[in-house]
Amino acid sequence: MVARERDFTVPTVQLLTPEGQLRPSAEAEPYLHLVEALDDATLEQFYRDMVTSRRLDVAGANLQRQGQLALWVPSHGQEAAQVGSARASRPQDHLFPSYREHIVGIIRGLDPVAILSLLRGATLGGWDPAQNGNFHLYTLVLASQTLHATGYAMGIQFDGASGTGDPETDAAVLVYYGDGSTSQGDASEALVFAASYRTPEVFFVQNNQWAISVPVSRQSPSPLALRGTGFGMPSVQIDGNDVLASYAVTRQSLEEARAGEGPSFIEAVTYRMGAHTTADDPTKYRTQDEVDLWTTRDPITRYRAWLEGRGASAAFFDDVDAEAQDFAADVRRRALELPSPTRETIFEHVYHEPHPLMAEQYAWLDRFERSLDGSDA
Amino acid sequence: MSLAGDAIRRLDEPGTAEAQHQEVSVTNHSTAEASARPAQQDAEPAVRGVQTLSMAKAITAGLREALRADEKVLLMGEDIGPLGGVFRVTEGLQAEFGDRRVLDTPLAESGIVGTAIGLAMRGYRPVIEIQFDGFIFPAFDQITTQLSRINLRHGGAMPMPIVIRVPYGGHIGSIEHHQESPEAYFAHTPGLRVVSPSNPHDAYWMIQEAIASNDPVLYFEPKSRYWPKGPVDLDHAGIPLHESRIVRQGTDVTVVGHGAMVATLLQAADIAAGEGTSLEVVDLRSLSPIDYGPLLESVHRTGRLVVAQEAYGNVSVGSEIAATVAERAFYSLEAPVLRVSGFDTPFPPAALETEYLPSPDRVLEAVDRALAF
Numbered sequence: 001m002v003a004r005e006r007d008f009t010v011p012t013v014q015l016l017t018p019e020g021q022l023r024p025s026a027e028a029e030p031y032l033h034l035v036e037a038l039d040d041a042t043l044e045q046f047y048r049d050m051v052t053s054r055r056l057d058v059a060g061a062n063l064q065r066q067g068q069l070a071l072w073v074p075s076h077g078q079e080a081a082q083v084g085s086a087r088a089s090r091p092q093d094h095l096f097p098s099y100r101e102h103i104v105g106i107i108r109g110l111d112p113v114a115i116l117s118l119l120r121g122a123t124l125g126g127w128d129p130a131q132n133g134n135f136h137l138y139t140l141v142l143a144s145q146t147l148h149a150t151g152y153a154m155g156i157q158f159d160g161a162s163g164t165g166d167p168e169t170d171a172a173v174l175v176y177y178g179d180g181s182t183s184q185g186d187a188s189e190a191l192v193f194a195a196s197y198r199t200p201e202v203f204f205v206q207n208n209q210w211a212i213s214v215p216v217s218r219q220s221p222s223p224l225a226l227r228g229t230g231f232g233m234p235s236v237q238i239d240g241n242d243v244l245a246s247y248a249v250t251r252q253s254l255e256e257a258r259a260g261e262g263p264s265f266i267e268a269v270t271y272r273m274g275a276h277t278t279a280d281d282p283t284k285y286r287t288q289d290e291v292d293l294w295t296t297r298d299p300i301t302r303y304r305a306w307l308e309g310r311g312a313s314a315a316f317f318d319d320v321d322a323e324a325q326d327f328a329a330d331v332r333r334r335a336l337e338l339p340s341p342t343r344e345t346i347f348e349h350v351y352h353e354p355h356p357l358m359a360e361q362y363a364w365l366d367r368f369e370r371s372l373d374g375s376d377a
Numbered sequence: 378m379s380l381a382g383d384a385i386r387r388l389d390e391p392g393t394a395e396a397q398h399q400e401v402s403v404t405n406h407s408t409a410e411a412s413a414r415p416a417q418q419d420a421e422p423a424v425r426g427v428q429t430l431s432m433a434k435a436i437t438a439g440l441r442e443a444l445r446a447d448e449k450v451l452l453m454g455e456d457i458g459p460l461g462g463v464f465r466v467t468e469g470l471q472a473e474f475g476d477r478r479v480l481d482t483p484l485a486e487s488g489i490v491g492t493a494i495g496l497a498m499r500g501y502r503p504v505i506e507i508q509f510d511g512f513i514f515p516a517f518d519q520i521t522t523q524l525s526r527i528n529l530r531h532g533g534a535m536p537m538p539i540v541i542r543v544p545y546g547g548h549i550g551s552i553e554h555h556q557e558s559p560e561a562y563f564a565h566t567p568g569l570r571v572v573s574p575s576n577p578h579d580a581y582w583m584i585q586e587a588i589a590s591n592d593p594v595l596y597f598e599p600k601s602r603y604w605p606k607g608p609v610d611l612d613h614a615g616i617p618l619h620e621s622r623i624v625r626q627g628t629d630v631t632v633v634g635h636g637a638m639v640a641t642l643l644q645a646a647d648i649a650a651g652e653g654t655s656l657e658v659v660d661l662r663s664l665s666p667i668d669y670g671p672l673l674e675s676v677h678r679t680g681r682l683v684v685a686q687e688a689y690g691n692v693s694v695g696s697e698i699a700a701t702v703a704e705r706a707f708y709s710l711e712a713p714v715l716r717v718s719g720f721d722t723p724f725p726p727a728a729l730e731t732e733y734l735p736s737p738d739r740v741l742e743a744v745d746r747a748l749a750f
Contacts, residue, residue: 124526125532128531147491147495147519148491151498152499155500159499189487348533349528352533355666
């Protein structure tokens with residue numbers, strides 16, 4: 001009897017070592033040219049984006065602690081995965097986030113105050129994707145958005161808006177989810193539909209090791225990168241704390257998707273340095289040793305070391321810090337000025353077309369509330 | 378004991394299927410003629426007349442009209458392509474419109490609804506076929522947490538013109554999960570619209586109106602009524618999608634139902650007439666929103682109401698109607714609103730379905746109780 005293979009390890013694409021040296025792994029070699037083609041301004045923008053994200057995390061957590069947000073969802077530790085992949089997208093692409101990709105939205109042109117209005121309890125949505133870089137709404141039921149993204153990609157394909165060979169107009173879809181979400185049925189069904197219809201789409205899984213308090217080992221004994229392979233699409237595991245790997249592999253995958261070569265799957269191995277949300281206490285389920293280990297792999301520290309090695313000036317880093325500080329302060333100020341929603345928004349847009357119950361119940365509530373505060377007099 | 382296959386095969390019986398086919402062909406023919414003529418603003422619209430169709434074929438014809446009218450309309454479902462669906466409702470449509478308009482999807486209901494949402498975000502108008510009532514639940518999450526709320530989350534900027542067709546209800550002698558009536562789950566969910574035709578004419582028009590709606594519509598097709606034929610006026614729709622209708626006038630007791638139950642109520646009314654009791658029959662047509670106008674008007678006259686449905690009675694559409702009528706017609710009521718429904722058990726093995734499902738006699742028993750007050 002032949003022993004069955006139980007070794008499920010996969011190679012990892014890494015360009016930057018944790019120490020900040022550009023030393024591509026064997027698997028990364030084919031992607032190196034994509035990084036070499038980047039100019040200094042773009043490389044500096046990656047850094048600026050990552051620092052902005054981390055500074056926004058501080059502002060968001062503070063606002064929550066001060067009672068100004070119901071919840072903050074931190075990205076600390078995942079900046080490279082998010083920035084690299086988002087910077088690989090083109091304006092015509094559509095991005096479907098889960099709920100932790102704040103910097104992805106900002107890169108696509110979204111005002112983060114819109115995200116804060118959602119987390120503040122002022123709206124169930126927050127923005128119109130069509131007006132905000134095709135950055136779709138956060139989806140809180142895990143993996144639901146993987147199917148929406150796949151359907152959208154089917155529509156792009158049916159419209160002949162991909163695969164024409166024109167990189168300026170061919171579009172693709174980039175969908176984000178996490179290691180916990182890979183266990184959801186919808187995530188598997190999305191891979192089935194994407195593979196079946198050969199959608200122009202990239203599945204980008206941020207494996208941050210923890211689904212609230214449950215480790216990724218409970219979701220899967222094998223690398224998540226193998227999930228895509230099993231469904232019939234190219235799958236790559238990357239060092240998710242390496243912004244260059246994230247950029248290069250996503251860029252290559254999106255180009256293939258736009259060119260009509262079908263969907264692909266990326267597992268970005270990263271780490272959630274903070275809590276799942278501000279409602280969580282990670283010291284109850286994971287060790288400080290683990291956190292310390294991942295601190296040595298920090299995405300910003302390593303990228304900064306590399307930029308410094310290439311000759312970036314101290315003034316550049318100081319400027320970025322100051323800009324991020326100003327950005328976060330401005331977001332905070334405007335978040336505090338957000339108006340409270342009015343009672344008619346409970347009923348508005350539940351239906352697109354007129355609905356008798358909405359009109360009736362709003363009229364009743366308005367009358368009732370006015371009778372309490374005397375404004376009906 | 379007959380299973381689903383027997384019921385389905387009825388469509389293929391010599392004579393029946395052929396006759397239906399010819400009737401639909403007539404529709405094709407006249408439509409083709411109409412479109413062949415140059416469009417002129419002052420031209421009289423082509424009169425297509427009244428045809429006799431089964432509900433299944435009326436829905437086919439309605440789907441064909443919708444596919445022709447708007448290239449963004451897509452059909453999605455399991456086995457709806459070359460096979461034409463297990464009830465043959467989409468028969469011939471993939472051959473006519475191609476596999477980019479009529480999609481045989483992977484076998485995954487949540488996947489079908491979830492990808493339809495993405496397609497609707499892209500501007501498509503997907504029409505989904507769920508194969509059987511009991512198989513809608515894998516998609517329940519996408520329907521209730523996503524589809525129903527996308528327009529709201531986007532502040533009206535992203536309407537969801539999706540229709541979910543659901544063959545539902547008993548009387549076909551089939552196995553578990555093939556005879557259920559899950560409409561209350563969806564009528565309970567804000568953001569969804571829920572309708573159910575009771576006859577071929579309504580089925581033909583209501584499917585087109587549902588597809589034209591910019592809200593998601595659950596379109597429940599009473600599968601025991603797929604085969605009986607009735608007149609379909611191809612030129613005149615009649616009342617709007619969400620209005621109910623008095624289908625038989627009477628003076629003593631109002632009885633209301635939807636889908637297949639309307640035929641049962643009409644049978645009950647015939648029997649009652651023979652016994653000297655006059656029933657007024659209301660066809661609800663829309664379960665969300667519910668049009669209470671004709672119902673209340675009727676109850677104001679009769680003072681008595683019996684609500685009938687195949688679905689479980691507990692926390693059901695019938696419960697809602699009973700509560701609302703009690704609130705709004707309290708001083709007109711001579712008796713409490715009574716409910717006739719499926720029992721609060723899973724749909725039983727088919728050998729027992731005639732005892733489980735409300736029959737004309739069960740309706741008349743409730744009518745007698747209402748009259749006894």
